[in-house]
Amino acid sequence: MGVGIEVTTLNAWYGSNHTLQDINLHIPANHATALIGPSGCGKSTFVRCLNRMHETNPIARVTGSVRIGDLDIYADAKPVEIRRRVGMVFQRPNPFPTMSIYDNVAAGLKLNGFRNRSALDEIVERSLKNSALWDEVKDDLKKKSGASLSGGQQQRLCIARALAVDPEVLLMDEPASALDPVSTSKIEDLIFQLKSQYTIVIVTHNMQQAARVAEKTGFFLNGRMVEFDSTHKIFTNPSDKRTEDYITGRFG
């Protein structure tokens, strides 16, 4: 089951560049939350702060607190523990190119020391079914490389890989922006199904996408969160003038 996320006065820097400023936010459990805003507004940095991937960049820095469930991720735990509980799907599909489809899905568990083979088989099957890829690859699980799949299939493979470690939260950083419309709609259907089991945070450039998949939407601008509300409210009756300008296409 998913858990909620409580963000308090989160600030983040790349070098001297103050990319996130005083973000306060409550992301509800078992819902999809969309983050929208123009390029460079800090939404990708924000999701990377939720699984401590931000700090993998040596010049990056972060302050403030993020609670995922009852865990304060910057005080109570190591990055590797958090990343096992908070899965991430990236903008460009990034399967492990030298691994089979099966090994791609099993990678997170295997590398963390999981050795029970029959249980692994089950988890791989369940994860691929959850990511709606099973029927397309079930005959080639160990025969084909993850890199031999199409772009849309690769992205669903990456989702399966993230689901296999049984996270509580799934972060998606523009998961469909490199995909064709058919693959995009498959990913959106998937988000719809997955949010009953996971808390999903999705960064998107596509406002229709946010409207289609998310109950809550946050609008980011220049490193600040301008407005956070139900998706319906943001898209029909935003309280901030800047949000309205953005969603009506006046800039961005």
Added chain:
Amino acid sequence: MRNEHKLRAKIRALTDGTATGLAILSTVLVVAPLVAIFIYLIYRGASSLSLDFFIKIPKPVGESGGGMANAILGSGILLGLGSLIGVPIGIAGGVFLSEYGRGSALANAVRFTADVLNGVPSIVMGIAIYSLIAVPQMHFSAFSGGVALGIMMIPTVCRTTEEMLLMVPNSVREAALALGVPNWLSVLAITVKTASPGIITGCMLAFARVAGETAPLIFTAFGNVGWSARLNEPIAALPLQIYVYAISPYDEWHRLAWAGALVLIVLIVLAVSLVRYVTSRGVMKGAS
């Protein structure tokens, strides 16, 4: 107007043909020397090959027959020892340069050292190992020869490993880290594995290069006309034996030298192919 179109099409076709022709010509020029050497070696050496060549040791001057079995074994031991030293250190250095030291002063120093080491003439390497190992021990040995070959392998292995690791997209590293895999494990099990075909090519290049080295062995392994597989005694090696036979005044030794050269090349090709075959299993190839 139409004529102009036709003319342009002709010029384009001509340019295309010329470029294709040049590409084919370059390929032939690159491959030709290798093929020529190989054919010439077969022509000069194949007739002297017999079972004796592979199972007997050299006969004293004046007696006919004999083989290079001890030199084949010796080369195997020297190259094995060299690889045991050169491959792990080289790969570890490459991993440091690409995954841990990027941009640091130490990494720049390591990279510079590797490049200089690569440019050190092999005879200098021989003398250096001679004075560092053979002189203190007061005898020549297979061990010192293996060390000399191993050190010569390091820079090639190190720099190709670094280049190949740098070609692994950052997104692959991020994918591993985002799964909660610790960094060291991600480096070993994901990044190095992804780059492994290229890293293996680098190791094979280094291996093939030192397999034919004579100069670093003259003062270290020294050569041996009898059987020896001991690391603390002088040991025979194919390039040394070829050298000794080739500069001798005897016709039969000249023929054996040609045969030795042919065997050396064939063994290198076999070793490289075998390693490629063994290591290619278990690594999937992508569609792209």
